[in-house]
Amino acid sequence: MISVNEDYLKLRGSYLFSEIGKRVNAYAAAHPEKSIIRLGIGDVTRPLPPVVIDALHKAVDEMANEDTFRGYAPDLGYEFLRSAIAEWDYKKRGCDISPDEIFVSDGAKSDSGNIQEIFGRGCKVAVCDPVYPVYVDTNVMSGRAGTYIEETGMWDNIIYMPCTKDNGFAPCLPKEVPDLIYLCFPNNPTGATITKSELQKWVDYANKNGSVILYDAAYEAYITEEDVPHSIYECEGARECAIELHSFSKNAGFTGLRLGYTVIPKSLVRDGVMLHSLWARRHGTKYNGAPYIVQRAGEAIYSEEGQAQIKETVDYYMRNARIILKGLHGAGYEVSGGVNAPYIWMKTPFKLKSWDYFDSLLSQANVVGTPGVGFGPSGEGYFRLTAFGKYENTVMAINRIRSI
Numbered sequence: 001m002i003s004v005n006e007d008y009l010k011l012r013g014s015y016l017f018s019e020i021g022k023r024v025n026a027y028a029a030a031h032p033e034k035s036i037i038r039l040g041i042g043d044v045t046r047p048l049p050p051v052v053i054d055a056l057h058k059a060v061d062e063m064a065n066e067d068t069f070r071g072y073a074p075d076l077g078y079e080f081l082r083s084a085i086a087e088w089d090y091k092k093r094g095c096d097i098s099p100d101e102i103f104v105s106d107g108a109k110s111d112s113g114n115i116q117e118i119f120g121r122g123c124k125v126a127v128c129d130p131v132y133p134v135y136v137d138t139n140v141m142s143g144r145a146g147t148y149i150e151e152t153g154m155w156d157n158i159i160y161m162p163c164t165k166d167n168g169f170a171p172c173l174p175k176e177v178p179d180l181i182y183l184c185f186p187n188n189p190t191g192a193t194i195t196k197s198e199l200q201k202w203v204d205y206a207n208k209n210g211s212v213i214l215y216d217a218a219y220e221a222y223i224t225e226e227d228v229p230h231s232i233y234e235c236e237g238a239r240e241c242a243i244e245l246h247s248f249s250k251n252a253g254f255t256g257l258r259l260g261y262t263v264i265p266k267s268l269v270r271d272g273v274m275l276h277s278l279w280a281r282r283h284g285t286k287y288n289g290a291p292y293i294v295q296r297a298g299e300a301i302y303s304e305e306g307q308a309q310i311k312e313t314v315d316y317y318m319r320n321a322r323i324i325l326k327g328l329h330g331a332g333y334e335v336s337g338g339v340n341a342p343y344i345w346m347k348t349p350f351k352l353k354s355w356d357y358f359d360s361l362l363s364q365a366n367v368v369g370t371p372g373v374g375f376g377p378s379g380e381g382y383f384r385l386t387a388f389g390k391y392e393n394t395v396m397a398i399n400r401i402r403s404i
């Protein structure tokens with residue numbers, strides 16, 4: 001008799017954002033007259049930069065012509081894009097990454113979810129708590145997480161690294177040594193970052209213990225402070241222990257277009273195997289590449305003009321971040337993040353539980369945020385607001401929260 005993958009049955013309830021969607025829809029249906037402002041899901045609102053639109057138009061025209069039409073893309077992605085990434089995201093920052101160590105994909109969500117496939121089922125995984133849920137859920141799907149413990153809100157085979165007010169929302173090196181360490185800086189959901197010297201400690205730890213760091217740099221474009229690294233490869237020895245994930249979603253507005261990349265240095269070897277070869281094999285077998293027109297669109301941000309245009313977008317969102325931070329701080333709320341990240345991490349008032357605060361904010365201010373507990377047990381009592389909304393809506397939302 002046919003059976004299903006039992007690991008999928010272990011997954012917890014509905015995905016965080018489906019639950020938010022359900023509650024917001026129910027409220028909107030009951031109160032059609034209310035204008036709801038959404039500062040919950042991390043989706044962008046600014047249109048694509050002009051250089052990207054021009055590149056898309058040009059590439060579409062090429063597809064209409066027999067001489068310039070393109071079919072399947074090369075396995076790792078087009079050379080023109082991988083070379084531009086290597087030059088602009090790495091060489092200019094003093095990082096030694098070559099184009100053939102870059103794998104172009106349809107985004108960091110799929111890569112951060114799929115990357116665990118190249119590691120053994122018995123590998124021990126460590127995640128920050130709170131955490132981007134994809135890292136945990138994909139390890140549940142692959143049978144690595146163990147059993148969910150209702151009382152703690154944790155999986156018994158995952159190492160949780162609490163990120164709390166006490167450690168500045170940056171994890172401490174775990175005592176039990178993990179095989180795989182998921183790190184994300186600037187962080188979703190807390191907006192926290194770590195300095196280069198702190199990140200170096202993780203690289204040294206991973207190299208000493210044979211662990212691999214899966215470093216999600218989806219928000220690196222939001223870094224404003226000098227000593228915060230844009231790439232883990234700024235640290236010495238990272239080529240021997242780290243895989244890095246990037247997205248075009250939050251810097252260039254590609255959430256709907258879909259583009260990202262993963263870097264696996266050829267010098268990263270575990271269990272006698274080059275991890276680059278395994279990911280290349282997986283990529284070649286299961287993936288047929290991001291569309292040509294989208295790769296051309298991605299290439300367009302790697303020019304002086306392109307960089308200036310994406311900076312304008314990032315600046316727009318960071319102005320929102322300042323409005324949220326200043327507005328809430330001024331009203332006596334405990335808030336952090338928002339300086340090197342488009343996320344503001346807010347302590348709920350009156351020690352309210354995250355979901356209770358979600359409901360009260362929705363009904364009293366008609367503002368939607370994300371309950372911190374949805375990202376892990378250490379997120380209980382916290383709330384995430386995003387800076388990705390429209391400026392006017394952000395100002396209005398903060399005024400509403402302040403006037404509660």
Ligand SMILES: Cc1ncc(COP(=O)(O)O)c(C=O)c1O
Nearest residue numbers: 107108109132188218247249260
């Ligand atoms: C930490 C982190 N990684 C990856 C992603 C997904 O990026 P992409 O749109 O490239 O799939 C997100 C999106 O919210 C994220 O917060």
